[in-house]
Amino acid sequence: MARGRKPRLAVFKFASCDGCQLSLLDAEDELLAVCDLIEIAHFAEASSDLQPGPYDVALVEGSITTEEDAQRILKIRSNSRYLMTIGACATAGGIQALRQWGQIEEWVSRVYPSPEFIHTLATSTPIAAHVLVDFELHGCPVNHHQLVDVLVALAEGRRPRLPTHSVCLDCKRRGTVCHVVSRGIPCLGPVTQSGCGAICPAFDRGCYGCFGPSQPAQTVPLLSRFQALGHTTDRLVPLLRNFNAAAPAFQQAADELSELHGEPS
Amino acid sequence: MSTTDVIEVPILTRVEGEGGVTIRVRQNTIENVQLRIYEPPRLFEALLCGRALEDTPDITARICGICPVAYQMSSVHALEAALGIQTTPQIRRLRRLLYCGEWIESHALHIHLLHAPDFFGAASGIELAQRFPQEITRGLQLKKHGNRLLEALGGRAIHPINVAVGGFYRLPRREELAGLIPDFEWGLEAAIAATRWVASFPFPELTQPYEFVSLSHPDEYPFNEGEIVSSQGLRVPVTEFDRHFVEVHVAHSTALQAVRHEQRTPYFVGPLARINLNRGQLSQTVQRLADEVGMESECRNPFRSIIARALELVQVYEEALDILRGYHPSGPSRMPYQPAAGQACAATEAPRGLLFHDYQIDDAGKIRQARIIPPTSQNQRQIEGDLTTYLSRNLQAKASREELASDCERLVRTYDPCISCSTHFLRVRWEEIP
Amino acid sequence: MTDRAAQFFRKAELQALIDELRRRDYNVVGPSIDQEAIVYTELTSVEQLPRGWTDEQAPGSYRLVRRDDDAWFGYVVGPHSWKKYLFPPRTKLLTVQKTEQGWSFLPAVLENTKTAMLGVRACELAAIAVQDRVFLGGPYKDRDYESRRKSLFLIAVNCTQAASTCFCTSMNTGPRCKSGFDLALTEIESGFLCEIGSDAGWDVLSACELQTATAEDLNEAESQRQRAVEMIERQMRTDDLPQLLLDNLNHPNWKAVGERCLSCTNCTMVCPTCFCSSVSEVRDLTTDQIDRERTWDSCFNPEFSYLGGTPVRNDTSARYRQWLTHKLGSWHEQFGTSGCVGCGRCITWCPVGIDLTAEVAAMREAPAP
Amino acid sequence: MTWIPPALAVNPWLTHTARIADIVSECDGIATYRLCLDTSDNASAYVFEPGQFNMLYVPGVGESAISMSGDAHEPDGWIHTVRVAGNVTRSLAQLECGQTLGVRGPFGTGWPIPQLVGKNVVVVAGGLGLAPLRPLVYHLVRHRSQFQNVSLIVGARTAAGLLYPTEYANWTQAGIDVQLTVDRATAGWNGNIGVVTALLDRLKLNQIERASVVTCGPEVMMKYVGMSAMQRGIPAEQIWVSMERNMQCAAGLCGHCQLGPAFICKDGPVLRYDRLQPYLFVESL
Ligand SMILES: Cc1cc2nc3c(=O)[nH]c(=O)nc-3n(C[C@H](O)[C@H](O)[C@H](O)COP(=O)(O)OP(=O)(O)OC[C@H]3O[C@@H](n4cnc5c(N)ncnc54)[C@H](O)[C@@H]3O)c2cc1C
């Protein structure tokens, strides 16, 4: 970022639950300090003072599900120097990406009595499918400590950097006993990116992959292990088709599993 | 003003989710008012179909990042009703505690960062912090307590991971909760101080003949259980929701809005409704505080809902402290169950008001049908009504469009509308009058 | 050093030992059941011990099961290792403060933790000895480890059974505790036989009501210990290991195991000797204070070998190779010992059950062309 | 064995405040810094062996291993030549004279000066690799008579990337055969074009068995230098390279920098070629 001037931050929302941008307000301790480093130029959820672009940093939450949004993101991109997506919706399409395995017309009419008024795409795609994304922050929702770290890094002119290893590393650091080994629970920790602090295993349940695939996400050996433990595709496919259903590593793994078992995908 | 005029608030700010308002004026009278929601549909009710019922609390949480616990609570209660699961008193208390965390977080956020700036012409809580550094910092602390509680009990503040059909995945250890007590003792006092502060704000005059609706429980301030009551004398079990409330299609808009079934009239849910209908269930401290700050026993001024929110903040701090102090984990963390076909509904009190869920499940434990009616879709009609009344009264007095538009925005904000959760809202299409 | 012959005390006396150590300001840590496994945690009472429970282990599998007796230490080793007390998952190294004159750097204040470990197995004693060499044996000492290590009190317990994953006999580390302890217990039905390994051990033991061991007690103890030896099935030939691995750095098996390995880091996390770590900045935005903190890391983490933009070991097989060749091979040259003590944790706690002894065997059977 | 400051031996994390005294811009993205410790203006605070490195720490950003590039005989501060590579070095480049950062060190092994005495010495530097070699060159210059022929081969991508160009004349005058080469000629360049190994191959060495090669540069370059030197009959025991790996502790405690059995931080960075040979050519080790 340019030196001597506070970078101007803008927050934009697409199809999403608001949780990721709320994470910024959830950094209660750091919020005011962050505002000393960054100028909040456009953040509708927090301020009525909506300034026009160009912006130095745009945080984009949510996925693209309508034609209008597909256009809107182009404008945002051209108005922003650095575009960062926040959360599973923006980075992988979110839970609403499940529509790609269904019939959109049928889905819409299930929810709305007058489906003819609904204009929505048959897909829910990540921002990176539409424009160049400079940095992706994973999680459903993102971790607010990571969000603050990244913003501070940008404000100070550094390239943000976050760990991409598996949840297991954090799980062991906090002393949690591995559920796969001790209880035969299907846990996506080994193929899920760190960031949440390995909370699910610490609360006696398997990770459901809300931070998306880790590097590398070795889904094949893990899934065959789960099958050997007696878990059926019926359970494993939905486990992968959650908030990061359309993240390539999870999507491929789930599609392969259901194909192997003759399920329509 | 020209004879026909369209006043637009393009983006409602300091609300959760995105929406706008459009007002059409003809011959100096309000022709119509629309709260526009341009949240793209995410089709939750459809994507739930075919999922295992145990996935429901995790998935429905994603409807709203501001009040995920509410979605988790309404969904687990409905599913438990369908399966005939009885939970333990401990699980019930912990669920109340979890809800306390969410109310604290959500109310402290709305009061300090979203709503209070309106009373001082500030654009944001951050700007307001320059004028009221102590108050805003205190508010952030309160908000943080809510989050710490959600983390201790739910694993994290947004989209907690510990809520299961039947109870919790794991009971928190005593130390995990007991550690919060000192903060909450401080917070209780701070919440009282915050209430006095907001009660001193200058409130615009506006009273409306509302029908308030909320849950009500004989022994407690309502969270997860109770009957649906209204200020017009309605008192029915939640299972009769559909007989008294209905989502309708309105002619000028394609949005689904909930109204009273027979009368087709709007109604009002949320803190103001709850406090009006459950004043007797408030603790002694909160009742005294309400009297002290001059909160009417039936308040009909929507701007004063910020006081209702603050009083509720005190109420849940007390409740949370009580549960925290008495917590000794024992018994199962969740009740076992066998999947079976069934249908049931439940409603709980989200920070923004009544949240209704209704599910059908098949014998393999998969969701066959889901229906979710969030608080904001119940308030939407009322918000439009308020705007119409307010504008009709003030159209002459205030000449500038900007002023009127920002008044409208302020009025909408009193409802703390949460638009991201509005699974039923549609994008409104416009035909401009030439 | 008076009478250091084996002593005997009744089971209930163990509580007196714990009390005595706590009176001397030791934080007593030992086995207890949590999260459906036997883990190490703070102990105040013998009631917390996993009495009557045992562990059944296999590659990728661990189950807690009831014993048909009431043994207090009738299990093998679990998911935790003692390294979490000597080399904690997070350690503060340095505190940085902004002053008028610029940055100032304060070494972290060492925590004054006197730890008494109860229930340390022979392989675990060996693992502590290995980490001693890593952290204290080289030209640079790890002062945090050193201070924790100095105030450590070790009560070993001999194994009376073995898991299917154990191979301490191959690594020459057990099952019998030979040295490195203050006290070493062998559990028999009526109580514990106790060997004394240090003056401090003898001193603390004064809190217990001691009896002289009878010949019968001694026999029973010996046959219990022998039972463990006999139960060990797993074997690994070690004499040629460093050379074998060095000769096979391009063996096709690395690729094969790289396809099964998750790169999840579990094996390194549970291993009692693995010592890799990374340093990060923990910044408090409101006070401008920064802590430099060291956390457990792993050679299975792709970023671990990051250099100039990309990892050096950029696929799973390269990382598995690094781990195994280090553990069983280059460790010898670095620290004069094997990095593996044969505890079997990495076999049990690998979610997909990869077994290092099998991987070595695969290479031995068909050496690289 | 390299001498280790006693205070570092008991606490390798011991970090000192250093103040930037001078900044000299070398070429694009590369600058040389002189850092002075706040605690001491004593020359003995800056004792090091050519080839050793410090860990430079920018608070809030992180640490980087950076070699000493100054003259060990004239210690008036820590001299470091740094190229902007990532966050730490970029933040460092944004500091100004008078600002502070953290320094701990010196760490690592130095160039094997005693073993070079009486030998034909060939120094091969690629790009920034000249920085850690410059203290050695200063030593060779100062003690020129103790060595036989001394050659310095310097390679860079372009002429603009040749480090310390103003010093070459002095070095030549002191009796060092300085040879330069670039990968790509730019206007005004009429010297050698090509890789450093080409110069090495052509180098006249009268007694091969008395020749030693020391090299620092990109890893591939060093591999080829090693191979070329051995092809010319120089035994692996007389070749030294300075390696680079990820380093967090610099004291052999964190595990990051291993290459085979070597901890590059404490057994290196300067290592004898025969020790590395079994590992250097294994992919992704
Ligand atoms: C012995 C030795 C001597 C050296 N001497 C010099 C010298 O004299 N001059 C010079 O300019 N350079 C020198 N270097 C190289 C220098 O240390 C690196 O170029 C420098 O560390 C780059 O730091 P950076 O933060 O700017 O770059 P980055 O590339 O950002 O990396 C810095 C460190 O941050 C971490 N890191 C950054 N990104 C990631 C990621 N995505 N994943 C994992 N980890 C990451 C790593 O620990 C990495 O080492 C030397 C290196 C060594 C080992």
Ligand code: SF4
């Ligand atoms: S419980 Fe899950 S996250 Fe934890 S170690 Fe096991 S597989 Fe990994």
Ligand code: SF4
């Ligand atoms: S699902 Fe996985 S990534 Fe998400 S919170 Fe749970 S453990 Fe973390």
Ligand code: SF4
């Ligand atoms: S490598 Fe495996 S068997 Fe060996 S000490 Fe480590 S965990 Fe135990």
